[in-house]
Amino acid sequence: MSNSKRGQLNLNDRINISRLLDLGNSLRKTAEIICRSVTTISNELKNRRIIHGELSPGGYLNYKLCDRLIKAPFVCNGCESKPNCKKRIKYFYDPYKADEQYRETLSSSRSGPRLSDQAMNYVNKTVSPLIKENKQSINHILASNEVGVSESTLYRYIDQGYLDAKNIDLKRKVRYKPRAVSKDNQSSKEDKPIKIGRKYIDFLAYADANPKCRISEMDTVYGKKEESKCILTFLLRKNDFFLGFVLENRKAETVVKKLNEIEATIGKARFMTHFNILLTDNGPEFYGIDEMEANDRKIKRCTVFFCDPSQSQQKGALERTHEYIREYYPKGASIEDLTQRRLNLMLSHINSVKRKKLGNRSPFDKLTQGELNDMKKLGLYPIDPKKVIMDKTKLFKILDPGYESKK
Numbered sequence: 001m002s003n004s005k006r007g008q009l010n011l012n013d014r015i016n017i018s019r020l021l022d023l024g025n026s027l028r029k030t031a032e033i034i035c036r037s038v039t040t041i042s043n044e045l046k047n048r049r050i051i052h053g054e055l056s057p058g059g060y061l062n063y064k065l066c067d068r069l070i071k072a073p074f075v076c077n078g079c080e081s082k083p084n085c086k087k088r089i090k091y092f093y094d095p096y097k098a099d100e101q102y103r104e105t106l107s108s109s110r111s112g113p114r115l116s117d118q119a120m121n122y123v124n125k126t127v128s129p130l131i132k133e134n135k136q137s138i139n140h141i142l143a144s145n146e147v148g149v150s151e152s153t154l155y156r157y158i159d160q161g162y163l164d165a166k167n168i169d170l171k172r173k174v175r176y177k178p179r180a181v182s183k184d185n186q187s188s189k190e191d192k193p194i195k196i197g198r199k200y201i202d203f204l205a206y207a208d209a210n211p212k213c214r215i216s217e218m219d220t221v222y223g224k225k226e227e228s229k230c231i232l233t234f235l236l237r238k239n240d241f242f243l244g245f246v247l248e249n250r251k252a253e254t255v256v257k258k259l260n261e262i263e264a265t266i267g268k269a270r271f272m273t274h275f276n277i278l279l280t281d282n283g284p285e286f287y288g289i290d291e292m293e294a295n296d297r298k299i300k301r302c303t304v305f306f307c308d309p310s311q312s313q314q315k316g317a318l319e320r321t322h323e324y325i326r327e328y329y330p331k332g333a334s335i336e337d338l339t340q341r342r343l344n345l346m347l348s349h350i351n352s353v354k355r356k357k358l359g360n361r362s363p364f365d366k367l368t369q370g371e372l373n374d375m376k377k378l379g380l381y382p383i384d385p386k387k388v389i390m391d392k393t394k395l396f397k398i399l400d401p402g403y404e405s406k407k
Helices: 009-024 026-035 037-046 095-109 118-133 138-144 151-159 183-188 201-208 252-266 268-274 289-295 312-328 340-350 369-377 391-395
Strands: 050-051 090-092 214-224 230-236 240-249 279-280 305-308
Touching: 009 026, 009 037, 009 095, 026 037, 026 183, 037 095, 118 138, 118 151, 118 201, 138 151, 151 201, 201 279, 201 305, 214 312, 230 312, 240 252, 240 312, 240 340, 252 268, 252 289, 252 369, 279 312, 289 305, 340 391
Parallel strands: 214 279, 279 305
Antiparallel strands: 050 090, 214 230, 230 240
């Protein structure tokens, strides 16, 4: 058995996991016996379990999964009811097939471009015609279009034959000498498994293939660094509408809980309308991917993508909108006195501000009646333009006459 909680699972570990589950051990007990973390075991089972049975055309909507498959242990191994189970869908963990799947994933991740087929098709469709037909340079293409890859990467894709455009189509071919990268440095730059297929280039490809999907940018704003409280923010791109929710901490489960609350408030269909695509940054509070994308009934409700590291301009609309929050709470100021009631009032005034880029209309002015009803359910109401207040103390005194801002 493994004597370390670090490193990848091997075949021996997987056989032990299967054996221990068959004996009825819990995930915690299994993790303790093989000296691995519970999270490692949980992710292994959720990612490498094998489905038995077929989904109906309606998918998960047409039946209810067994609670054992929704929560730990996520598989039917060790279930006492297995011989007589009448459920249409079952999941099993096979250590040999799991190890084979791991080896295939490891091999594919070390060769070829780290893009999904959809992302590569998007790059090819965007770049190749401009090179072959318009004779544009790589630099000009990248400066004029949102491609999602760097110049050196684009040259490499062309050189390796991944695009329709070839080296002969380039007016000037610049060759880069490969940099020597140590194994330690290279491993530190590996993409987190959670982000595979969810990078910014995947977002561009997905949005291009699904033009009717609505995009929302998501982030967190905090006051003093030592404070745990923060604001979960959203910008609905369609109408520049700004949403925010007070969180007591920046944990992934807290973000998931808030998304569940939003869905419960406005309904699943309306949630999917506003938050069909979520583009966010690389904060660990957004790493609960499965739980964010599917609600507590395991029904798909949105698709999450991540911006590239240190590329906040990829969700620049939300970053600029955060400046409105700084009108009330300057950067570094405490937000401990902020409640959801006060935040709702603040956002109601922010979304009532007329904007030049909106043709001197406010985000509230751009909402349909149905969208306005959703915002009212979330506690936001349009404010008379003549009564918009951008001063925190004066604004909060509307709710609390004795309020005084703490400096």
